[in-house]
Amino acid sequence: MTDPAAATADIDFPPLAQQERMVEAILFASGQPLSVRDLAARLPAGCDPADALAGLRRIYAGRGVVLERIGDGYAFRTAPDLSFLMQTETVEQRRLSRAAIETLAIIAYHQPVTRAEIEEIRGVAVSRGTLDQLIEMEWVRIGRRRMTPGRPATFVVTETFLDHFGLESARDLPGLAELRAAGLLESRPPVEGLHMPLALPEGDDDVGASEPGDDLFEDE
């Protein structure tokens, strides 16, 4: 659509400047990120949101409001350096427990990750409430089942998570490359007979029969 010859040949398509205005209007009006597909569905037929988005990103670079890419979506967000002006807008954040924050980080860096793997990393059973809270906040969702015995469910982070933490994609997590290089993101199954005892989280009533040292002495 950017080819001038094509543009003149097909006068039905709005010119790029007009398409930029349209994408700008739609994204400005929306609180949530919109994907290229969402935008295309709202634009007149023949528009190419990708070109318009690229143009808008340039226009808004360095402004008080910037066009952010969030996963598959795009959204306008205020520039982070102006947060000091926003006391009245600051949303009271729900207080997350240390367990919830750690669990979130483990899911983000190790995704897709099973509950057993989260527990193995933290050395503590994951309470159902912690995962429920993260899922309810729409930061975490259930991913595909792992193709291993028992077909356990995995957990992954969502686009809402990326939006909240200002990440274009899960690949942009801070320190991800270093952690991977250090081998700290490998799923290294514990050597046989080497399971650490798993502590029960406090006040958790739904942890099943697995006693902390269940498999500790089983080889002995």
Added chain:
Amino acid sequence: MTDPAAATADIDFPPLAQQERMVEAILFASGQPLSVRDLAARLPAGCDPADALAGLRRIYAGRGVVLERIGDGYAFRTAPDLSFLMQTETVEQRRLSRAAIETLAIIAYHQPVTRAEIEEIRGVAVSRGTLDQLIEMEWVRIGRRRMTPGRPATFVVTETFLDHFGLESARDLPGLAELRAAGLLESRPPVEGLHMPLALPEGDDDVGASEPGDDLFEDE
């Protein structure tokens, strides 16, 4: 504050471009229009929201989003010419009611036809809603008045109707003989001396109640 000399003299005041960014971000994140006084209260000391607002108005002139003055306040709004983008249309496919399709058929086959004639053919009063629906769909329109007492309006089918049904003209509608040949009319002319139906026409509510064998086996 717009005097360049003053701006350089007082380096504590953010430059105008920065003030514009600030006002832009504040207005973007605000739930309601903000007045110059509101803005001044949120900006660092020494800022002049009026100048920043004027600058922003220029920046946003002709864009998909415009800076609007609403009473005493300012707010970003979708450009008026793009308001059509602020709606999504979903198409729902529905079948016409029996009354509508029958009325339409009568109009198509008998046009121009008055309401009284439609009712006579259908044997049922035609509801206003049915005709209104057909007119709103642009399949039927009101034709000339009939030159009879009361000068009743007539109904005819439209070009849109012909387009939809792929007809060149209403005269192209197949006749009864063709319908019969196509197997659409399943009945045959009554056999002489024997027009007792063996079965009640199913689903037909117009059939009189007094059938000979009405109470025939109902006690058993």
Added chain:
Amino acid sequence: MTERNPVARAASDIPYLRPVHGPASDADSVAHRRAEEALIVDVDGYEGPLDLLLTLARVQKVDLMKISVLHLAEQYLAFIEQARSLRIELAADYLVMAAWLAFLKSRLLLPPDPEAEGPSAEEMAAHLAFQLERLAAMRQAAAQLMGRDRLGISRFQRGSPETVAKKRRTEWQAGLIDLMRAYARLKTRDEFRPYAFDRQDVFTMEQALDRLRALIGYAGDWTDLSDFLPDGWASRGARRRSATAATFAASLELARQGRIEIRQPGPFAPISFRRKPVTDQP
């Protein structure tokens, strides 16, 4: 960033370590007392033995990669001893970990047994070090994550998002066939029969009933069934059979209704009807 971040605090110092002014206050040297206090812990503050181990490892003040697992195991066991002497109640998993570390410690101190199966003591120690390093890394990552420019704290979405009006358009489905069917239905309503099993030689029971109802009034005395057969149906085989059967069936219905009486002297004998005498009616 005004938010108090427990992970950030965990990364920077040793949380949950609280001096307890308990019975161990008879210690003389300040250093000794400090060391003791450092070990006397609000056990509830730890999220399990691994968390405690990580905290103890930080006391070693070395890179986790170079940590001495043997030393760590000794520290842990000393902590457990201390807690026991102070009668601090420890959850079972802390004791299980203590047993496991005691086992690991003995394996590390003994010369390796070439006959032994399973992982060597060094492998077990390396894995424990890996687990501690990984947990520390995840805590660090969590702190970094929470320190980002978060939505609603540092970055903001549009404060007054405009609503998108949802318009529903109905597309009516009707084909020429529907139209023709509707018209055909109307035009042939009077003769409309969805199913017609027409046979010339069938006299229906409804017809027979009608005929019998009309004629029975005149049959004050026994009258043979064959006399009720309509003209043109009494002679030929198929028509006569149909009319006879229909008339007989109709007579049974009228008899059931109490309007006629039926008589047959014997098997295969002629059947005759008469109107039910009025005197017999209730």
